[in-house]
Amino acid sequence: MLRVLDAAALRRWAAACVEALDADREDIDRINVYPVADGDTGTNLLHTLRAALDALLRVESGAEVGVAAAALARGALAGARGNSGVILSQVLRGFAEAFRDRPTADAAALRSAFARAADLAHAAVADPAPGTVLSVLRSVAEAVAETDAVPESGAAPGAGAEDAAGLAEVVVTAARTAAHALAETPRQLAALARAGVVDAGGRGLVVILDALVATVTGQAARADVPQHRVPRSAAVLHAERESGSTEFGYEVMYLLDRTDDARAACLRAELAELGDCVSVVSDGTPGGLGLWTVHVHTNDVGAAVEVGIEAGRPHRITVVRFADQVAAEPSRFARDRAVVVVADGAGAAELFRGEGAVVVVGRPGVAELLAAITGSRARHVVVVPNADELTPVAEQAADQAVRSGQDVIVVPTASPVQGLAALAVHDATRRPGDDVVAMAEAAAATRRGELVVAQREALTWVGRCQPGDVLGMAEGEVVFIAEPADLVGAACRLVDLMLSVGGELVTALVGAEAPGGLAAELEEHLRRTHPEVELTVYPGGQTEAILRLGVE
Template sequence: MPYPLDAAAVRSWCGLALEALGRERERIDAINVYPVADGDTGTNLYLTLESAARAVEAAFDGHTSAGTAPCLADAIGAMAHGALIGARGNSGTIVAQLLRGMTEVLAAGDGSADALRQALRRAAASTYEAVAHPVEGTVLTVATAAADAAERSAAGAAGAAGADAAEVARAAHEGARTALQATPGQLAVLGRAGVVDAGGCGLVALLGALADALSGEVSATPVAVRADAPLPEAAGCEVADRAAANGRGGPEGPAFEVIYLLEAGDAAVARLRTRLDGLGDSLVVVGGDGLWNVHVHVDDAGAAVEAGIEAGRPYRVRITHFGGVTRAKEPAMTARAVVAVVPGPGLAGLCAEAGATPVAVRPGEPPASGELVQAIRQAHAREVMLLPNDADLRHTAAAAAEQARTEGVRVALIPTRSAVQGIAALAVHEPGRSFDEDVVAMTAAAGATRYAELAVAERQSWTMAGVCQAGDVLGLIDGDVVVIGSDLTRIATAVLDRMLSAGGEMVTLVLGADAPDGLAERLERHVRARHLAVDTVVYEGGQHAAPLLIGVE
């Protein structure tokens, strides 16, 4: 007996999709040659669906606590939202938009076969809308073929008993499988490699899981990832593929992948699309209702992040350096890399420009160890320096380092407790020297940097400096509150004086998103006037948790 398309079916779909992508992850990674051969499409799709599944489970838990049952709109909406906030890579971002397109139809609460047919059509159309320069022979083509097959199924059933949702889903899955096998003849880089499109392969697995959830007949048949034979007509070069797809492209392609969530209005996002389209390629912007997921490949990662800051409020910024992998089927390995957790988009851009792989986090949403492991993998290095930059992340970072070591990566956990210590460690990083010497130098630089931050109290509390009230400005040195007041500039100067009373040669100021105008200039003047021979450097960090971070070396 087929199952109805309801909240329970969506929950089952998520579970089966995770199982399918878990089985296929490595095989999909291995055929990832377009748009960049960075070998992570399967992993990115798995992580995207993992976020979607968590959101669905949270929706069910919330209704259970309230003594109610979730409806289809609740479940499919949670799945789409979870995919949006957890989308990874080009294909993960497109799949998030596909789920959002389905939600636009299914949120009406109708789980009929006709509603599913319309949802698949809307999903396919929405993916084309999200991609700046659509290319055939990719996941977009596979999604369209799935929608076409679903419509044929519904048309064939007209006049008879009518198709149920399970039959429509199965037809969509078969249509997608057929279209996937044709992708090597549509995109030259796939034909030369003799493989199907990796993103399309993931979508076939996803649609197969939907068909299984609705039919109750689970099939573990692997998706065919190889073309029947290399296609001689698929001639040309990858550079031509990229140029045709994006209207630009050089022999190596852009150096960075930049992804972030963005809180912004529609008009600002429209301007952002235009600006990012001029900066790079593989541009995908998905979402709506004030929340967007932005994905682009660029040479200037800082400019891509700055564009997001101008458009609204970016967070969860992820910047990955491709390391010249666009010509290789497998990612090129580098000798050594740095992975750094940072609290703001400005710091993420700064780290990326210095050659590090940043993991930018939002206040109250610390990264899980799995996210740090994924960042280590994306660094494509045999040796990695991991900078947690937060005392509360030491156990999470240690777990990530241990997991990465089991995968053959030599990882050193540099004990940085603040982003300013991370900046100091990154400044002395030297890949040319031995691993152990680099660890010692980076650890010493971090340890020689005292750190402080300014924060705003959220409620009344006892501190080492006395009782604070909600709204008070707190000055913390090495994690302890040392001064409380109402004026941010005065607290900042008091903290600086305390830190510099023990000596120092360099002051680092990292301005938060809410730092008042002119704060840096006032503090620089104060340091020049009160502390001779002390240099000051200022960075726009963009962090929201602390208006100001201070480091003294």
């Protein structure tokens, strides 16, 4: 039972949300009838949370909860899909603002988070209607605020005043209230009543809050979630909007930067003249100088983009014609899971293939990585880039694959030794969200080092190097410069430096240009100086580094 939320708990919650939404996606899509019966609310929520989790995995495990929450919110905003995704990004922004500058978040902070989330989500919608996720969220915020007056069971008088109700009581109250408020949505919105369903966005929020209950209490939420009927016919799903405005055939979304609060307000007003379901929301940067997400339903796609150009710099523009949205064919995916790995040497490539990964050799571009992802024919794909400079490439390829219906997450690895550590804990029988978290944590826990030959004269942290010098590097920084004739000595020195802060297992990938006997000399050195350390040596075959080391 958690008393506070920290960065690790947020990571588990995000992974649990992705897993739960993946399981419920089709059911949520099926009941999506308002404001447009486009059947994508569950899918949009899932893709938005996957983007949020992807961003959170890049945050150091020891970070403060405020830093982790900010990354989660920014990832959701950047990857928001559809109106439901935009609203979810604002919910997470509310959490980020309430947790700002906090190492951990207690019950009082969580109550503030729900209140701020409800305010931001309502502000994100130009014409909020009752009976939607906004109604459910407002009910939750009001209910958890009342727990402030309820002392925690068994608490000593005067103790824990800032945490009177306890974290568990707050999250359980939130989940139960959301379930009950969801049951009321058909009575508040005629479109839902006609279709015989509850609000799809509200149903997604219940799933997300149930995952929070499980994260905090360690037990599945027991809220009575209302059941829905399968819609009766296609015709009944095409309900008119409550506002009475003309239906619009296109959804336009884009990210916007180089703007500010004043221009964003003008953009919101101009979009309201072009269509409905208008949202122009930011990541919360003071003055509105950060990243914004724009969403509108319209028939004039060009005008919706043009007003964005006048307001700032639109990018990642997405246009969807509602009539063209179709479900992915069941036969598209031949398997459930796959891992796509980049390897820069023949030996390393064979190691990864031996672990069952799809391997791309060399320094691929976006198109090549995308081909490997889609060619895996897997529903869930993890991409392991194994180089800092390849992580943005992998993210672009993953984003394109996600837009076409695959679930793809990039685990940021800066070296093949970290990729090996991630593959070592990969378990295809585990839930996808949990598996990604385990792989990311294993990679982050592996310290990396390498011996490379300097190609040009340069100034390093430890002095000036000349072409041909051997550079000992740890975590991407030069830690010593050695003579070219002493490669074995340099390898021993590097492993000693890396083990000076501890370690039980050393993994070595020997490069194509390494001298014969390097592995044997390294093994003998560790036997004498660190007999407690286990060494595993593989022929990596890489040409960019004489030796790569990983320490766990």
